[in-house]
Amino acid sequence: MFPLIPPVRAAQHVAMAPLAEAFALGVTPPCLPSSRLASKPRRATHEASEPGMLPSALSAAPFLVAGVVVQRKIKVLAGVSRRRRMSSAGAAAVTMRATPQEPNVAQEDEAPEEVPPAPDTADDSAALSQRLRQRLASTIADQEAQVEAVPTEDQKRIVQQEVDLNGIDPTACFVGAAPVAALSYGFWTFTSRSAEWFYNHPVESEFYPVQRLGLVFQAAVVGLSSLASGIFGFTALGIFLLGVRVSIGVLSGELDPADKSKGLGKRSTAETVLDVFTKDPVEVVRAEKERKKAEQLRRDAAA
Known part of the structure; x- marks a missing residue:
């Protein structure tokens, strides 16, 4: 409930404003609500001694009395409304004492729903990093296979072949x-x-x-x-x-x-053809196989 004091004062100013204006101008004020004083017949007990002043004052007197009565009635109504407001506030306090609310219940009602805990991402990150490392290692291996091998110091050294x-x-x-x-x-x-x-x-x-x-x-x-x-x-x-x-x-x-000659060098085509025409072909083929075998053994020993 809102307080009634500001509305009461506003009503008083509204009620008194026509009366004050009429009294200042010397005219008949507008009709006001009927009251016990206003219901009685008005008597002309005084006569105007001065033209324009005394009759106006006498005619405005009943209205001033009526305004005072209205102001008292408004104060009475304001007091009654204040007492009602206080009584309703006391009844509400008694009700709250009789049925107290449990704060925990309200908090449980207003509390948001619990979000389930997120799954552990440590295993996922470990698996992802492992896959990335494997992919990087495979990429490096592919690039190393494409690059020509750098010759070692033994390969750079010039070795004289004995003939x-x-x-x-x-x-x-x-x-x-x-x-x-x-x-x-x-x-x-x-x-x-x-x-x-x-x-x-x-x-x-x-x-x-x-x-x-x-x-x-x-x-x-x-x-x-x-x-x-x-x-x-x-x-x-x-x-x-x-x-x-x-x-x-x-x-x-x-x-x-x-x-x-016991040399292991490769024979020329002319030498091979000459041996075929001048020697037994079987011996020529056997000698060629032995030469190749000895050359392969020499390469393995050098490696």
């Missing part, structure tokens, strides 16, 4: 080096003469493709002949030096030209 020079005739080396050197000299002479001839006889044609083809042909002839001259020249030098080394070994007794 058995027994069975090599030094005279054959000296004789064989001479024609190879002659071929080298011949190709070198051909290179010089052809270059000079091409220089003195250029391609005389206004057709551009013919000029370009002529230049390409000249460059090919000169280049191939000079390449052949170099190959035969270094081959002749190698054969001659081999004859010198074998001769030194024979003179020192280290090598024997009549002995069979």
Whole structure:
């Protein structure tokens, strides 16, 4: 219930405002609610001694009395409402004492529902990290397989392979080096003469493709002949030096030209064909198998 004091004061001001305005202006105020004083007949006991002043005051007196009566009635009603409010508040307090509420019950009603505990995520995170580590390890292994292996220090070291020079005739080396050197000299002479001839006889044609083809042909002839001259020249030098080394070994007794070579080097196709035509094919095949087997054993021992 709300207090009635502010409304009562507002009602008093509303009730007295017409009366005060009428008294100040000297006019008849509006009709007010009927009361015991207003029900009695009004008597004109005084006459106006002054025009406009005394009659107005006399006519406003009953209304002022009526306003006072209304104000008293309003105060009485306000007191009654205050007593009712107090009595209702006391009854509510008595009721609350008679039936007290349990705070725990209210808290249980208002408490939110319990959320079930979340499952333990430690195992899930451990499994996830394990999968990530395995995937990373597999990726690294794949990349390492694609990258070429770095050579070790033993692989970087240059190992000289021993070759058995027994069975090599030094005279054959000296004789064989001479024609190879002659071929080298011949190709070198051909290179010089052809270059000079091409220089003195250029391609005389206004057709551009013919000029370009002529230049390409000249460059090919000169280049191939000079390449052949170099190959035969270094081959002749190698054969001659081999004859010198074998001769030194024979003179020192280290090598024997009549002995069979025990070298494990791969034989050339010409040597294999020569053995097939001059020797028993079965022995040639057996010797080739033994050579391959010995070479494989040597590789395993080196590894």
